[in-house]
Each structure stands twice: as structure tokens, then as C-alpha cells.
Amino acid sequence: MAAIELRGVTKQYGEVTAVDELDLTVESGEIYGFLGPNGAGKSTTINVLLDLITPTAGDASVLGYDIHEEPTAIRERIGVVPEGYDIYNRLSGRKHIQFAIDSKGAADDPDELLSRVGLDDAGDRPAGGYSKGMTQRLALGIALVGSPELLILDEPTTGLDPNGAQEMREIIRAENERGATVFFSSHILEQVEAVCDRVGIMREGELVAQDTIGGLRDQLGTQTTLVFQLSDVPAGLEATVSDIGGVESVAIDGTQITVKATDDAKGDVLSTIQEHASVEDFSTEEQSLEELFVEYTSEAPQTA
Numbered sequence: 179m180a181a182i183e184l185r186g187v188t189k190q191y192g193e194v195t196a197v198d199e200l201d202l203t204v205e206s207g208e209i210y211g212f213l214g215p216n217g218a219g220k221s222t223t224i225n226v227l228l229d230l231i232t233p234t235a236g237d238a239s240v241l242g243y244d245i246h247e248e249p250t251a252i253r254e255r256i257g258v259v260p261e262g263y264d265i266y267n268r269l270s271g272r273k274h275i276q277f278a279i280d281s282k283g284a285a286d287d288p289d290e291l292l293s294r295v296g297l298d299d300a301g302d303r304p305a306g307g308y309s310k311g312m313t314q315r316l317a318l319g320i321a322l323v324g325s326p327e328l329l330i331l332d333e334p335t336t337g338l339d340p341n342g343a344q345e346m347r348e349i350i351r352a353e354n355e356r357g358a359t360v361f362f363s364s365h366i367l368e369q370v371e372a373v374c375d376r377v378g379i380m381r382e383g384e385l386v387a388q389d390t391i392g393g394l395r396d397q398l399g400t401q402t403t404l405v406f407q408l409s410d411v412p413a414g415l416e417a418t419v420s421d422i423g424g425v426e427s428v429a430i431d432g433t434q435i436t437v438k439a440t441d442d443a444k445g446d447v448l449s450t451i452q453e454h455a456s457v458e459d460f461s462t463e464e465q466s467l468e469e470l471f472v473e474y475t476s477e478a479p480q481t482a
């Protein structure tokens with residue numbers, strides 16, 4: 179059974195299409211990273227799943243339950259770190275957790291949960307005095323109540339320092355090993371890279387790529403950037419190089435020519451340029467996963 183299934187989900191806000199006919203399946207047991215730049219539609223998608231907003235079109239299910247028909251069954255089985263968690267200023271962290279335990283009818287020990295999220299010493303303090311990172315830790319502690327089957331985390335590392343982000347990743351891994359499916363959104367690739375089985379990249383409401391981190395890396399393996407420093411750039415060189423099979427782009431800046439090409443085309447590019455111009459310097463640059471992410475999220479939409 180899929181843990182999350184969205185079918186043709188669209189959310190329109192006036193002129194703005196926040197989510198555009200989105201089909202997305204998260205399999206049970208996966209850690210799925212939901213990536214995309216600000217405004218890509220990640221929170222809107224999550225809010226649809228949580229039945230906090232009604233989609234303009236499409237339908238969705240969580241743990242096999244329809245989001246409109248059985249929201250209570252869903253709420254009982256999931257843990258959520260929402261975007262911008264609302265706290266009760268005067269209530270202590272422990273009381274927040276106790277409240278979540280009581281409302282879920284769970285049997286957790288609040289102190290154990292506080293300790294898991296690194297709030298052991300702050301449990302008695304009013305949550306209104308917590309820092310951003312501490313509030314985020316508290317939100318995670320609440321999400322963990324009742325050992326949920328599915329964790330939905332909207333930008334869970336917001337406000338966390340590097341140690342906090344690392345601890346968050348360890349908790350995500352441990353929860354997954356316990357059997358939970360994890361769906362978490364982020365606009366920072368490295369946050370999901372370390373823990374995710376699969377990532378989906380959103381851009382302008384559409385899923386523009388979906389793959390394992392390994393799969394994304396394989397795509398990188400086939401692409402290289404070649405940078406040539408020439409003594410001068412002869413007329414027609416740009417067109418000649420662009421015509422080579424496997425060349426994706428050619429950019430000329432003064433006497434420098436930068437060519438993006440598949441690995442197979444590397445030799446042809448090199449020999450063609452040497453044939454037409456005098457090469458003073460030459461280097462290759464590997465594309466990083468970060469660059470691939472930027473490419474997917476800033477250029478023309480591609481098909482998933």
C-alpha cells in the first residue's frame with residue numbers, strides 16, 4: 179500500500195496555480211524528500227494531504243484513507259511537523275508533549291520524547307521563551323508521539339543549527355528503521371540528500387524530476403562541463419561546437435568557451451575546438467548534485 183497518493187491534484191489561488199495536476203506516490207517504508215525552491219508548491223501539497231486546504235481538483239489518500247472522507251483515521255496514524263508550528267506561549271514544552279499524548283491516547287513518556295529531541299533541560303520552561311530551533315525540536319517531539327506510521331515534515335530543519343539538523347536526520351533514520359514512512363519537504367538539497375531513498379523535485383507546482391539520489395547521481399555522471407581558454411574565438415566556432423552530438427550548451431565569454439556535454443561527446447568537443455582554435459588552457463568541471471537541483475528548479479520545466 180502506498181503511504182501517500184496524490185492523483186491529479188491542483189490548487190488554484192486566483193491566478194496562481196500553486197499545485198498543477200500533481201501525481202505523486204510515496205511507498206510505504208520510504209524516506210521521501212520533497213524538494214523545491216520557495217513557492218514551488220510543497221506546503222500547499224502538504225496542506226492538501228493534511229486536509230487543511232481543499233484542492234481545486236484531484237484526490238488524495240494517506241495510508242489508504244481518503245483525505246476528505248477519513249481525516250480522523252489519518253490524523254491518528256501520522257505525525258506532523260507543520261510549516262510554522264503554533265505554540266502556546268505559557269505552556270511548558272513537557273505540557274505540549276503531554277497534551278499531544280493525551281489527545282492521541284498514546285502511552286509515551288514525555289521526558290523520553292523531550293530527551294530524544296534534545297530538550298531535556300528545557301522541558302519545564304514556557305515554550306514561549308524557546309528559540310526558533312527549540313520550537314522546531316518541540317514540534318518534532320510532538321510529531322513523534324504515538325510512534326506514527328507516517329511522518330510528514332514541512333521544512334523540519336528550519337531554524338536548526340548544523341548539530342540540530344544532524345540530530346533531526348538521525349531521528350528520521352531511526353523512525354524509518356522502526357517502520358515509519360517519512361515524507362519531508364525542504365528547499366535545501368543537502369538536508370534530504372543524506373537520508374532520502376527517493377526525492378521529488380517541485381517547480382512551479384509541478385514535479386519536474388523524481389528519482390533516487392543514486393539515479394540523480396547517474397544523470398550527473400553523464401554530464402560534464404568543459405572550459406577552454408582560447409587565444410581568440412574564431413567566427414562560427416559557437417555554431418560548430420553546438421552542432422556536435424551530445425552538446426547541450428555552449429557559452430562564450432571573451433576568449434573563454436564553456437561547453438556542457440555528455441561524457442561521450444567530450445572527445446569530439448576537444449578535438450573540434452583544437453582543430454578550429456588555439457587552446458591556451460582547458461579544464462573540466464563535474465556537476466554537483468546541488469547544480470543539478472538548481473538546473474531543475476530554475477530552467478524550463480522538464481517532464482518527470
Ligand SMILES: Nc1ncnc2c1ncn2[C@@H]1O[C@H](COP(=O)(O)OP(=O)(O)OP(=O)(O)O)[C@@H](O)[C@H]1O
Nearest residue numbers: 191194196214215216217218219220221222223365
Ligand atoms: N493562501 C494562499 N493564497 C494565495 N496564494 C498562495 C497561498 N498559499 C500559497 N500560495 C501561493 O502558492 C504558491 C506555492 O506556495 P507554497 O507555500 O506551497 O510553496 P512552498 O514550496 O512550500 O514554498 P516555501 O519553500 O517558501 O515554503 C506560491 O506562489 C504562493 O504564493
